[in-house]
Amino acid sequence: MTVTLRTATTADCAQIAEIYQHYVEHTVITFDYVSPSAQDWDHKRAGIIDRRRPFLVAVEDTTVLGFAYLAEFRTKQAFDWTTEDTIYLRPDATGRGLGSTLLRALLTDLDPTSVRRIVAVIAVIESDASIALHERAGFVDAGTLRRVGFKHDRWVDCVFMQYDVPEA
Template sequence: MPTRTATPDDLAAIAEIYAHYVRTSVATFELDPPDTAEWRRRFDAIAESGLPFVVTERDGSLAGYAYCAPWKTRPAYASTVEDSVYVSPAVAGQGCGTELLRELLVACGSAGVREVIAVIADTGDPASVALHHRFGFTDAGRLTRVGYKHGRFVDTFLLQHSLA
C-alpha cells in the first residue's frame, strides 16, 4: 500500500476520515469536525515546523493519515512531538495504521525528533495502544477523566517512544 507525504490535495479526504471519529467516537476530544480550511491551517503549521504528515492509499483512495505536531510550545520541548494516526473505518484492521506509524517514525527521525508521545483516548478498543506497543512505545501514564464526550468522562493513555 503506497504511503507518501501528504499534500494539500489530500485535505478533503483527511477531513472526511477525521469527521467520522469526531462524530462517532471518543478517539478524539474534538466536538465539531474541522472543515477543509481548518485542515489547511493545521497542515501548513505542521509543514512550517518541519514535522512529518503522511498518508496511505488503498485502491486509489486515501485510506488514512498520520502526522506529528509539537508536544508543547516551549522551546525546551522542541525535539518532542505528539503523533496522530487515523484510518478510514472502511479499511480498519487491514494494516494501514502499521504502515502509517512506521513511515511517521522514520520521518520523525529524519526531522530530528527525539521523543514521540502518543495520547490515546481509552475508547475501550485496544487497537491503537497495541499498534503503538508494536513499535516500541512504552506506557508513560494514564490521565483519568480528562475528557468529556458523548455523555461520559474519558481517560487517556500516555505512551512514549524514544528515537535517540
C-alpha cells in the same frame, strides 16, 4: 490495488477532513466536538511540514485510506524536540495493517535532529488496538490521566505512551 504512502498535499485535505469527521461525530477517541474543515486541515498540514515533521497519507488509487503526522506536543519552547503522533484510518480501511504501516513510516521519516521524543495520547476505549499498535512500535507506558475528557455523555481516561528516538 496497491497502497502508497506519501506526504499529504492540499488536494488530500478534503478526504482527511472526511475521515476525521467520522471520529469526531461517532467516537471519543478524539476530544474535538467540531470537525475541522479541509482548509483547517491544510493549514495544519502546511505548519507541520514547515517544521520538518512528517504528515503522511496512505492512498489507494485516488482514495486516502488514512493519515498520520507528528505535531507539536506542547507550545512551550522546551518541548520543541517532543512531538505527538496522530493516526486515523477511514473506518472501512481498518484491520489491514495500515496503522502500523503509517506509524513505522512516521518513525522512519522523522528528522532525529529535531524530534527526540514522541508522545501518544490515547483515549481509553473498549478496544486497546491503539495501545497495542504503539507497544509494537516500541512505545512504553508513561502514565494514565483519569477522567480528563468528557464527550458523548461519558468521562474518558487517556493513556500516555512515549517513544525515545534512537540517537542519530
